[in-house]
Amino acid sequence: MSSHGIKDKVAIVGMGCTPFGELWDKSAGDLLVDATQEAFTTSGIDKDAIDAYWLGVAGSGSSGLVLSTALKTEFRPVTRLENMCATGSEAFRNACYAVASGAYDVVMATGVEKLKDSGVSGLAKANPPHDGTLSQVTAPARFSLLAPAYSEKYGVPRAELKDVMTRIAWKNHYNGARNSRAAYRTEVSMDTIKAAPQVAGDLGVFDCSGVSDGAAAAIIVRAEDAYKYTDKPLFVKALSFVAGAGKGSLDPGYDYTTFEECVRSVSDAYAQAGVTDPRADLAMAEVHDCFTPTELILMEDLGFSERGQGWKDVMNGVFDLDGELPVNPDGGLKSFGHPIGASGLRMLFECWLQLRGEAPQERQITTSGKRYGMTQNLGGYPGECVSFVAIVGPELG
Amino acid sequence: MAVEAARVALKGTEAVPASVFLATADPAYQDKTNATAITAALGLGEDVLSADLTGAVRSGAAAFHAGLRGDGATLVLLSDIRTGLPGSVEERDGGDSAAAFVLGSEEAGPLVAEYLGGASTSGEFLDRWRRPGDSRSQVWEERFGEGQYLPLAKRALQRGLESAGLTVDELDRVIVTGLHARSVKSFARAAKLGGDRLVDDLATTVGNSGTAHPGLMLASALDAAEPGEVIAVIVLADGVDALFFRTTAHLGQARSSRPVADQVAEGRTDLAYSRFLTWRGQLQLEPPRRPNPERPAAPPSSQRAAWKFAFAGSRCACGHAHLPPQRVCVKCGAVDRMTQERFADRRATVATYTIDPTYTIDHLAFSMSPPNVAAVIDFDGGGRYASELTDCDPDEVAVGSRVEMTFRRLYTSGDVHNYFWKARPVTGNTVAGEESA
Numbered sequence: 001m002s003s004h005g006i007k008d009k010v011a012i013v014g015m016g017c018t019p020f021g022e023l024w025d026k027s028a029g030d031l032l033v034d035a036t037q038e039a040f041t042t043s044g045i046d047k048d049a050i051d052a053y054w055l056g057v058a059g060s061g062s063s064g065l066v067l068s069t070a071l072k073t074e075f076r077p078v079t080r081l082e083n084m085c086a087t088g089s090e091a092f093r094n095a096c097y098a099v100a101s102g103a104y105d106v107v108m109a110t111g112v113e114k115l116k117d118s119g120v121s122g123l124a125k126a127n128p129p130h131d132g133t134l135s136q137v138t139a140p141a142r143f144s145l146l147a148p149a150y151s152e153k154y155g156v157p158r159a160e161l162k163d164v165m166t167r168i169a170w171k172n173h174y175n176g177a178r179n180s181r182a183a184y185r186t187e188v189s190m191d192t193i194k195a196a197p198q199v200a201g202d203l204g205v206f207d208c209s210g211v212s213d214g215a216a217a218a219i220i221v222r223a224e225d226a227y228k229y230t231d232k233p234l235f236v237k238a239l240s241f242v243a244g245a246g247k248g249s250l251d252p253g254y255d256y257t258t259f260e261e262c263v264r265s266v267s268d269a270y271a272q273a274g275v276t277d278p279r280a281d282l283a284m285a286e287v288h289d290c291f292t293p294t295e296l297i298l299m300e301d302l303g304f305s306e307r308g309q310g311w312k313d314v315m316n317g318v319f320d321l322d323g324e325l326p327v328n329p330d331g332g333l334k335s336f337g338h339p340i341g342a343s344g345l346r347m348l349f350e351c352w353l354q355l356r357g358e359a360p361q362e363r364q365i366t367t368s369g370k371r372y373g374m375t376q377n378l379g380g381y382p383g384e385c386v387s388f389v390a391i392v393g394p395e396l397g
Numbered sequence: 398m399a400v401e402a403a404r405v406a407l408k409g410t411e412a413v414p415a416s417v418f419l420a421t422a423d424p425a426y427q428d429k430t431n432a433t434a435i436t437a438a439l440g441l442g443e444d445v446l447s448a449d450l451t452g453a454v455r456s457g458a459a460a461f462h463a464g465l466r467g468d469g470a471t472l473v474l475l476s477d478i479r480t481g482l483p484g485s486v487e488e489r490d491g492g493d494s495a496a497a498f499v500l501g502s503e504e505a506g507p508l509v510a511e512y513l514g515g516a517s518t519s520g521e522f523l524d525r526w527r528r529p530g531d532s533r534s535q536v537w538e539e540r541f542g543e544g545q546y547l548p549l550a551k552r553a554l555q556r557g558l559e560s561a562g563l564t565v566d567e568l569d570r571v572i573v574t575g576l577h578a579r580s581v582k583s584f585a586r587a588a589k590l591g592g593d594r595l596v597d598d599l600a601t602t603v604g605n606s607g608t609a610h611p612g613l614m615l616a617s618a619l620d621a622a623e624p625g626e627v628i629a630v631i632v633l634a635d636g637v638d639a640l641f642f643r644t645t646a647h648l649g650q651a652r653s654s655r656p657v658a659d660q661v662a663e664g665r666t667d668l669a670y671s672r673f674l675t676w677r678g679q680l681q682l683e684p685p686r687r688p689n690p691e692r693p694a695a696p697p698s699s700q701r702a703a704w705k706f707a708f709a710g711s712r713c714a715c716g717h718a719h720l721p722p723q724r725v726c727v728k729c730g731a732v733d734r735m736t737q738e739r740f741a742d743r744r745a746t747v748a749t750y751t752i753d754p755t756y757t758i759d760h761l762a763f764s765m766s767p768p769n770v771a772a773v774i775d776f777d778g779g780g781r782y783a784s785e786l787t788d789c790d791p792d793e794v795a796v797g798s799r800v801e802m803t804f805r806r807l808y809t810s811g812d813v814h815n816y817f818w819k820a821r822p823v824t825g826n827t828v829a830g831e832e833s834a
Binding site: 118119122129130132135136140145148149245254256 | 752817
C-alpha cells in the first residue's frame with residue numbers, strides 16, 4: 001500500500017467555528033451560515049472566491065443542498081459526505097485533496113450537526129432496513145469494555161483506573177472552562193466526576209461526552225498561494241484515514257486495549273509528516289475523547305505514551321494544558337459535545353488558534369518550538385471503527 | 398419456550414422430524430404460521446411441514462393426536478402463556494411452560510414410550526372463552542362446567558381403556574389435567590384415579606399452563622417413570638382426551654437433559670410483581686429516551702434466515718469462524734470459501750462484559766428486563782460474538798463465565814416480533830452442547 005500524502009501542498013487560510021451547545025434557536029442552515037461567515041470575515045475572503053465546498057453532516061440533512069440553499073452559493077459544487085464520527089474531518093480531507101489535485105484554487109470544508117433537535121439521548125442513527133439482529137448494545141457500553149480490559153492487561157486496579165478516567169474528564173473540563181465556544185464551560189471537581197451516576201460499566205455520566213449542536217468551516221488553498229490570504233496560514237502536513245475490517249468483532253484475539261485502526265492511521269500520518277517522536281514534534285493534539293477510556297487508549301495508540309504507561313502519564317499531567325503534550329486544550333468532546341459533522345473541524349479550529357498564537361491567554365499553550373498540531377477522530381466501536389488523523393503546522397517543512 | 402423445549406427433545410433422539418406442530422392458545426401471530434420460526438430456529442430445513450394448532454386450549458391434546466397419526470417423525474410442541482388481569486384467579490393459578498415430544502413409529506428411532514390407544518369426546522358448552530387479543534379469559538360458574546365435564550370424561554376414559562386394552566388398575570401413572578380445576582379433581586376422585594399414581598399437577602410451582610400443561614405433566618411423568626409403566630393422559634378441554642402409553646426399555650437411555658423437577662428447583666422467587674406485570678403488558682414503563690427499535694424488515698430477515706433464526710455463522714476453509722456469517726475471511730482474506738456452521742448448540746466463554754445503561758439513569762437501552770448485560774463471548778472451537786446476556790445475575794457474571802445460546806423475542810416493533818438469540822449462563826442442566834475439554 002502506498003500513501004504519499006500531500007505535505008505542504010495545501011494550507012488553511014481561514015476558519016470559523018460556532019459556539020457549541022443546545023442551540024434551540026438555530027437550524028443546521030443557520031449554524032452553517034454562522035461558521036462560514038466567521039471564516040469569510042476573519043480571512044477577508046469573499047464567498048464568490050470559493051470554487052467548491054465539502055459538507056460533513058451525518059444526520060441533520062442530506063445532499064449538498066443543505067449548504068448551498070443556506071448560503072445561497074451560486075452553482076458551486078457541494079459534496080456532502082458522512083463517515084461516522086470522523087464526518088467533519090472527512091470533509092476537510094477530501095477538500096484538501098481537491099486543491100492538491102489542481103482541480104480548484106480555493107475550497108471550503110464545512111461541517112454541521114444538530115443533535116439536540118431529536119429529543120433523544122445520545123446519538124440517533126437511522127439504520128437501513130435490517131434483519132433485527134443488529135446489536136442493541138449502546139455506545140457507552142461498548143466503550144466501557146476498554147476499562148476492565150486495560151485494568152486486566154496492565155494490572156491497574158479498577159479503582160485506580162477510575163481515578164485516571166476521572167483525571168481525563170477533569171482536565172478536559174478544566175480546558176473547556178477556558179473556552180467561550182465550549183458547550184460546558186465550568187470546571188468540574190474530581191469528586192463530582194467520580195460520584196456521578198453510573199452509565200455503563202465503570203463509566204459515569206462525566207466519563208461520557210455530551211450531545212450538542214455546532215458547525216465549523218475551513219478555507220483551503222494551494223500552499224504557494226497561502227500568504228496571499230494570511231500572514232499565518234496552517235500548512236497541511238498529513239491526512240490519514242482508515243476503515244477497519246471489523247477484525248475485533250470477529251476475532252477472539254482482540255483484547256479491547258487498542259484501536260488498531262488508530263494505530264494504522266497515525267503511523268501513516270507520521271510517515272507523511274515526517275514525525276518520528278510525537279512528544280518532541282507535536283505541540284498539541286485534539287483527540288477523540290468520546291469516553292474517558294478512549295482518550296487513555298489513544299495516548300498509547302497515537303504513540304504519546306508507551307504501552308501500559310498511558311495511565312501514569314495522565315496522572316502525571318503530561319497531557320494537561322501546561323503539560324509536555326497538551327491534549328484537547330479546547331476542552332475536547334467532553335466540553336463541546338459531539339455534533340458529528342462539526343467535531344473534526346472544531347478540533348482543527350483549536351489547532352488554528354493555538355498554533356497561530358491566537359488562543360485566549362487563559363488556555364494558550366506553550367509550543368516550545370514544536371512544529372505541529374494533530375487532530376484525530378474515530379467512529380464506530382472498539383474492534384470495528386474508522387480513524388482519521390491530520391497533522392498541521394504554521395510553517396513549511 | 399417451544400424452541401427451548403424442542404432443542405432438549407431433539408437432543409435425545411436420532412429422529413429427524415418431517416412435521417412440526419405447534420399448539421398454543423396464545424400465538425404470537427395470526428394468519429402467519431408461528432411454527433415456521435421454530436423450525437427455522439431448530440435448523441430443520443425447508444422440507445418440513447410446519448403448522449400451528451392455535452386458539453383453543455385443547456390444541457395441545459390435538460397436536461398429540463396429529464402426531465400420533467402422522468407419517469414419519471413429528472415434533473409436537475405444546476406452549477402456552479396464561480394471562481389474566483392483575484389480582485385475578487387466572488393470574489394467580491396460571492403458569493407458562495412448553496413441552497416438546499418427537500412422535501413417530503419405531504422406524505424413525507427407538508421409542509421411549511409406546512402409544513397403546515385412546516379416545517376422545519367433545520361437548521359444546523360455554524365454560525371458558527376469550528376473544529382473540531384479550532388478556533383475560535372469561536369462565537362460567539364452575540359447577541355448570543363440572544356437570545358438563547364429568548360425563549364426557551367418564552366416557553372418554555372408558556372408551557380409551559377399551560381401545561388400549563387396559564383396566565384402571567393397570568395404570569401406573571395418571572395425568573388428569575385441564576383448566577377446569579374442579580372437574581379435574583372430582584373426576585380423578587370419581588374414577589378412582591387418585592392416590593400415589595396421580596402425577597403432581599405442578600399447581601404450586603409452575604401453575605396451570607393450559608395448552609402446554611398435559612405436555613409438561615407427561616414430561617414430568619417420563620422423567621420419573623421406569624421402563625414398562627403405563628401412563629394415562631386425560632385432558633379436560635371442551636371435551637376429554639384420554640391417551641395411554643407404555644414406557645419402553647429405551648427410556649433409561651433417552652431421558653430429558655433438563656428434567657422438569659430440576660427446572661422447578663432452579664426457579665427463582667425474586668421476580669418483582671411490577672416487573673411481572675410489565676412483561677405481561679399490564680404495566681407500562683417509561684420508555685428510554687431513545688428512538689424505538691426499528692421493526693425487522695422482511696427481505697433481510699429472510700435473506701439472513703440461517704443467521705437470524707438458526708444462529709448459523711460461517712467458517713472459512715482456513716478455519717476461522719465468523720458470526721455473523723461473512724463472505725470474505727477476516728483472517729486470510731479468502732472470498733467465498735465459507736461453509737455454514739450452526740453455533741446455537743455450542744457453548745461459549747465470556748471474554749469481557751459490561752452492564753449497559755440502566756433505568757436508574759438515562760433510559761438509554763431498550764430492555765424489558767434492565768439492567769442489560771452485554772458480553773463479548775468466544776465460542777468453543779472458535780468464533781466471537783457480542784451478545785446480550787439473559788437469565789443472569791449481573792453480580793455473578795465474570796470474565797470466563799460459561800454461556801449457552803437461547804432463542805428469545807428481543808422486542809416487538811411495528812407489530813413485528815423480533816426473534817433472535819441471546820446468551821445465558823450455563824446452569825446445571827443445559828440445553829446446548831456438552832462441556833468440552
